[in-house]
Amino acid sequence: MEPCLPQVDAIATIDEQAIVAAAHLRRLRALPGLTVEAATAYTDKAAMKTALAATGLPVARHRVVHLADEVATVAGELGWPVLVKPRAGLATLNTFVVRDRDHLKELVDVGAFDVRITDPTGRLSAGHVLDSLHGARDGFLVEQFLDVEAEFFCDLYVHRGTVLLAVPGRYDAPLLQSVGDASVDTVLPPGHTDAQDVADLARKAAAALGAHTGVVHCEILRDRTKGLFVGEAGARPGGGSIAELASVMYAFDLPATLAALALDEVPDLDGTPRFPALTAVMIPAPAGTVTHVADPDVIEALPGVLHADIRLTVGQPTPVGVGTVTRAGRILYVPDDLDTLDQEAAELREALEIRVEPFTAA
Template sequence: MKRVLLVNTSGDVAARRLQDRTDLQLSVITSPNYRGFYREDTDVTYVDNVEDLTQVRLAALEIRRRNAFEHVVSPSEYSLQAAGYVRSYFGIPGVGYETANAFSNKYVMKQRLHAAGLPVARFRLLGSFDDAAEAARELGWPVVVKPALGGGSEDIFAVHSAEHLAELATSERTLSLRTSPYPMIAEEFVDIATEYHCDGMVVDGEVRFASVAKYFTPLLQAVGDLVGSYTVPVDDPVAKEIRDLHDAAVAALGLTGGVTHLEVFQTSTGFLIGEVSCRPGGGGIADLVAHHHGIDPWHVLIETALGESPAVEARTMDGCSAVYFLPRPQGTIVELSTEAELRALPGVTHVEIRARIGELETGAMHSATQTGFVLLNAPTETEVAEHVAALTRAYRIRTV
């Protein structure tokens, strides 16, 4: 029986699958927000914040007294660093802290990618939000200011001038960023024509699979509106170029086993790597990969973390597949489409609605704010667009 530690926040799929396996002795470190992911008989230790490495280390030390875990699984963006730290601290094989930091700390990530000769936007580390003015004098206005750690397009601001910076420096909108316990970075503002994502699988130090998809609209332009993506044919020259960037990024950051999610911007001067993580894409992207290619990123993530060598054999569908993130406005939901209504639409192959009438949303909008997702399939890119338009017209949500 394998002894396993799961360090987790929002990775509900991995939590469920690991609890369903009878060949594991499983212990979990998570925060109380995710209590509902676990059964009463699961060994769960709660910490205030999974991103607090000291809290996680002390919890792991206590767990080892009853479960001398030999493997660590980290399925969510916010648990990558802590899991890497635990592996390095206890000498456990897998993604150690240095690699986990490179895949989650955007400043370190861009340093490594730039040193490897890969294209990234120019960037600077900030000591405080006000330091963006000095960075802009070097990079040029506007600049993008964001936390070095985090996900879901949260706390990212385009700052257009010194006057705009002064306005934002006291704004409630930037309070979370300005008081964040993480470093901040400034990047040059780039004009994004198209945004892609590439989702890969790495086994025994080799990239065994990588799939490219194109977002309907660049993510930061789409927050709160139409968010989703569709697969790019394997033989498309753009897909080949992005897969090459993906493989080079994996090598530069040192991943030898696991899954990846890479964001790539197409600009007037060529492709730029936005960022890359070593966990499945969120919001239904992992489901898109599994649906279109017959390979489940969650399966590969878990098996590689457990020291197993999963078979990676793609069975790519004809045509294009798309994932559509169902928009979720702020407020209390008083009306919402049903899964049955959406499944009846052209091209729809799967619907998953996670929100319910009566639920309240008050948090900031970001790319992962949604009620669920829909998977579509169509012979051509044009027909995907037609199906997406039909879905947009049919989807009902009303909040107060």
Template sequence: MKRVLLINTSGEVAARRLQEREDIRLSVITSPNYRSFYREGTDVTFVDNVEDLTQVRLAALEVRRRNAFEHVVSPSEYSLQAAGYVRSYFGVPGVGYETANAFSNKYVMKQRLRDAGLPVARFRPLAQLGDVAGAARELGWPVVVKPAIGGGSEDIFAVRSEEELAELLVSERTASLRNSPYPMLAEEFVDIETEFHCDGAVVGGEVRFASVSKYFTPLLQAVGKLVGSYTVPLDDPSAKEIHDLHAQVVAALGLRDGVTHLEVFKVAGGLLVGEISCRPGGGGIADLVAAHHGVDPWHVLIETSLGESPDITARTVDGCSAVYFLPRPQGTIVELSSREELLALPGVVHVELRARAGETETGAMHSATQAGFVLLRADTEAQVAEHVAELTRRYRIRTV
């Protein structure tokens, strides 16, 4: 019987699969808003905020009195820091705090990548939002401002001038960023021609598998619009270049075992590393990789976290596969396409609806805001575009 601690927020797939395994004695640390992920009788400890390392450490001390965990699993972006800290603190094998910090703290990440000679946009640390003007004098206007830790394109702003900065310093739109418990950074604004993601599996410090996909539109341009991606053919010149870059990034940040989700920008001068995380891609990206290549990032994450040897044999299907994030506007849903309607559309092979009529969304829009996702199959990249256009035309969601 393996003794396992799951530190989690939104990683529902990992929560479900770990609860299904009869060879595991599972304990969980999470926050109350994810209570529904866990069966009655599961050993769950709630903390106000999984990102608060002190709260999680004290909760882990309490958990160890009843379950002396030997492994820690962290499937969500916001649990990476805490899980790395707990592993290092208790001497548990796996991704320790230094590596977890490099994969989740964007400032540290970019320092390490820059020092390794890898291509990243120029950046500067910020103690507060008001420091943007000084950074922009070095980097040039406009600049992109973001918290050092976070996901889903939340609290990321392109600031074009000192006048716009003055407005943002008092705007309600930036209240969350100004009150963030994390440091911030400013990056030079780059004109992105294409954005890719590369999803990999690492064992013993070696990249054993990597899949390259191309976003329909760069993510920061697509918020509230068309979000999704499709697999790049193996013979595409970009694929090999991104494969090689991914391996260099993994080596620079020191991951020994686990999964990766890397964002790469194609700009006029070549490729730039955006960000990388050591958890599966969100919003259906892990499902895309599993469907197209037969390598399931969630399976690899769990097995490497438990010291097991996952099957990473790729069984890639012909053509292209795509994931389409179903748009979810703000407001209360009064009309929504059904799963059956979407499955009847050309190329659609899987539909996961996460929203339903009557639900209300009032939060800020970001790249992870969606009503669910659809997986599509196509013979060519051109056919991907045709299927996506038809899906966009036929998908119905109405809010008030």
């Protein structure tokens, strides 16, 4: 006798590690949503870039290899330097630039291709994002190096292939250049020149990878001489504070919106921004024991601050991040001027008055 399975109306996830599994379950239960093929394209960076290139979208050229010894051969084709990254990954884990043959040898000698990522968050072990490059069953990518001068993001809220809301924004610096530092993420106004171009390219990328119902998060890179490129895309909301920025900027209930999309319903998204721009100033904290930090009330009393989420406690160690994921908190802020945002963010961080006693060797 076959087991009686419960009635299921929808299967959805916002976890990168579970997107393909959810697609398989939908197919088994004949439920609508992202197909297995599209889920694979959104989570396998090699399949993703191949699909994007096939439609003529600007994307870095790439090759799949299994051993560090193969990197130099690919670099001979693509040109030095090259970027090395996992096929399945997030937060720039195990992603680095290889400058030339000598640098490649240095990286091999220190075991860079054999490092398995340590996960202090305790939530990244369901898939393969922590695997070493050499430990990846299906190999890893060697990719054309882009001289990135700016990195943008765009979250698309989509119903049956129709984009209901596009939320473009930018990071204060390209993520690969700021690993270990806390970023400043800003949702741009729809009329901003960069916002329009970024949203247009994100829409094309989402269509190329398989239109569906849900959220698509795109990373868009601007090369100094070659213009905009699609970096990557995920079938999920952006990480960090990006989803929160979108919901506050456009005044919608994020969990309710995600639930509606999961049930194949059209959520109420009117696309009217509440602010000229909205920023999440992620909080950096050096390793050690916290000896002082400002109260959230003090920070929230500052001009432009909407909310301060400070995850630092006096007497406790600073929370350890992983890749580009920071865990010390963030300040939600309406900037005075995008041209002076770097200085404004620095002043906010200074107002936190974070003091840390470094750990001493035993």
